[in-house]
Amino acid sequence: MNYQEALDWIHGKLKFGIKPGVKRMTWMLEQLGNPQENLKGVHVVGTNGKGSVVNNLQHIFSEAGYEVGTFISPYIMDFRERISLNGRMISKEDLLACVSLVKPVVERLPLETDLKSATEFEVITLIMFVYFGRLHPVDIAFIEAGLGGRDDSTNIFKALAIVCPSIGLDHQSILGQTYAEIAAHKADVLKGGEPLIFSVTDSSARQVFVAKAQEIQSSLYELGQDFFIEEVQTNLTFHSADYSLTNLKLAMPGRHQLGNAALAIQTALLLKADYPQINDKAIRKGLAQAFWLGRTELMADNLMIDGAHNNESIQALVNLLQKDYAGRTIHFLFAAINSKPITDMLDQLAKLGTVSVTSFDYPNSVALADYPSAYAKVADFKTWLNETYCRDSKNFYVITGSLYFISQVRQWLLKSGCN
Numbered sequence: 001m002n003y004q005e006a007l008d009w010i011h012g013k014l015k016f017g018i019k020p021g022v023k024r025m026t027w028m029l030e031q032l033g034n035p036q037e038n039l040k041g042v043h044v045v046g047t048n049g050k051g052s053v054v055n056n057l058q059h060i061f062s063e064a065g066y067e068v069g070t071f072i073s074p075y076i077m078d079f080r081e082r083i084s085l086n087g088r089m090i091s092k093e094d095l096l097a098c099v100s101l102v103k104p105v106v107e108r109l110p111l112e113t114d115l116k117s118a119t120e121f122e123v124i125t126l127i128m129f130v131y132f133g134r135l136h137p138v139d140i141a142f143i144e145a146g147l148g149g150r151d152d153s154t155n156i157f158k159a160l161a162i163v164c165p166s167i168g169l170d171h172q173s174i175l176g177q178t179y180a181e182i183a184a185h186k187a188d189v190l191k192g193g194e195p196l197i198f199s200v201t202d203s204s205a206r207q208v209f210v211a212k213a214q215e216i217q218s219s220l221y222e223l224g225q226d227f228f229i230e231e232v233q234t235n236l237t238f239h240s241a242d243y244s245l246t247n248l249k250l251a252m253p254g255r256h257q258l259g260n261a262a263l264a265i266q267t268a269l270l271l272k273a274d275y276p277q278i279n280d281k282a283i284r285k286g287l288a289q290a291f292w293l294g295r296t297e298l299m300a301d302n303l304m305i306d307g308a309h310n311n312e313s314i315q316a317l318v319n320l321l322q323k324d325y326a327g328r329t330i331h332f333l334f335a336a337i338n339s340k341p342i343t344d345m346l347d348q349l350a351k352l353g354t355v356s357v358t359s360f361d362y363p364n365s366v367a368l369a370d371y372p373s374a375y376a377k378v379a380d381f382k383t384w385l386n387e388t389y390c391r392d393s394k395n396f397y398v399i400t401g402s403l404y405f406i407s408q409v410r411q412w413l414l415k416s417g418c419n
Helices: 003-016 023-031 050-063 092-112 120-135 179-187 203-216 256-270 280-289 311-324 342-350 381-387 403-415
Strands: 041-044 068-071 083-085 140-144 161-164 196-198 220-222 227-232 235-240 243-248 297-300 303-306 330-335 354-358 376-378 396-401
Touching (some): 003 120, 023 120, 041 050, 092 120, 196 256, 203 220, 243 280, 256 280, 303 403, 311 342, 311 396, 354 381, 396 403
Parallel strands (some): 041 140, 041 161
Antiparallel strands (some): 068 083
């Protein structure tokens, strides 16, 4: 099997869809000697901000001299971004070695059990645990949950800490209709004793986390209560009960990134007893370098791409544009998958500028005909870019929606660009 054949085998599992639950992961990992038990990791759950928190933590710990693994989704430019070492994606050779180990087990699963076939996300998660727990052990891994927490395939290891940057109304058909129901899925990754570092604005969701932490004796560290970042003009300062750090610079724009940075700092400080090389310099330099592809990313002076894929992340984008691009004429191109609150998301954008919608090549992407009639429909994002941004340097253009869509746009911009 070569690399492309391995990649095709992984993607071939997409047809099995989403199957909440950890029984398949438990069985497969047992067949592989439970490599996840060797892992020292932090589990990052929540609705928005998971990737940014993982990215911040990776840069801080790498800057401190530790070997750091990360697991994220989705990828933007290359599938191998999902599993990385010190910010560098897994090599093709290592990915192929992992596939060679897990493929026989994955294929035995539906033959030897009544659990049916593994999903694509489960296979990728399995590869990650094998890589960081067996083939290439790391000092620490930062693992982003996929969907929810309790029934997510990443919920199969005992974390050093749990981080939750937000709770929003997303994936409601699976996780529940209310903030509290969704929070219950996320909070159930707590196994007992590990600290919870969190930021939850909805009172009912917050109470779920507080009750769960008290039940299993996990200590709580809440943004805005136990630690915070304040911004005075251009100076950012982190404060907690016994620590302050001034003159912070963030690579990522937007007020929502202040909270994500604060969560990463507090997590790093809590882990410092086991990772004594964490210091002020590593935190400052790490955050200043923690750029994140496809998130409020300027591709040109007048073109931004941002994977704002639900109501809360759209609101964060709108807040950023209102603050940093006030007075600019803004034109949006939007595309999403069909499980999102499309009408509400579009309504938010329409208050700030003109909005066009499009579709893209991905399972469950919203068909062009299914968008509200009030918005201009674009058959191909490349055509839209060539007819707007490419010919107009005065106005400001924003492409947003699904990260899967943003990935396709970014790749095209870098490879082809304007005609």
